[in-house]
Amino acid sequence: MPILREYQQLQEQSKSLREQLISFENREDFKRESAFFNRLKMLMADYNESALDVIKLVNTEKSVSESPAIRKKRMIKVYRNPYEREIVETRGGNHKTLRAWKDQYGAEVVDSWLVEEK
Structure with missing residues (x-):
């Protein structure tokens, strides 16, 4: 019997998660963000660019780099x-x-x- 009860609990959790997913999919901000992400992935594929390449291109600051930052030597x-x-x-x-x-x-x-x- 405990196995059957565990199965029923998992079914309830699954139903609850499905309802949460549906509510997310109906939100306007989620739709907008999802559309942007899908278009971005298509553009990256069309131009054969990776996510790191896009970040480097968009980020004007030098905070994202492949190598660790090198400290400037102190003056004597x-x-x-x-x-x-x-x-x-x-x-x-x-x-x-x-x-x-x-x-x-x-x-x-x-x-x-x-x-x-x-």
């Missing part, structure tokens, strides 16, 4: 300590000597020692 910053005449070149703020200077003299003072950016 050159700091010159006016007291010791020592020069530090670094791409980031985690340089050992630069960190020591910032601890000793303060970050604002050391930032004012920036000579150039390469």
Whole structure:
């Protein structure tokens, strides 16, 4: 008997899903979207283009690409300590000597020692 009850439940679910499908098919927004999608697929087939090709063509931003984005290298910053005449070149703020200077003299003072950016 449990198998028969499970079968009946599946039939009820199937009937409910069919009704939901029919209600979707009668909606105007679904009809419009479905027609657009079908025409788009036909155009893609006529011109032998893939979905990725269409996305690249339509998307003017560089957010969609086949290769991962490459990070731009940070600029080299050159700091010159006016007291010791020592020069530090670094791409980031985690340089050992630069960190020591910032601890000793303060970050604002050391930032004012920036000579150039390469």
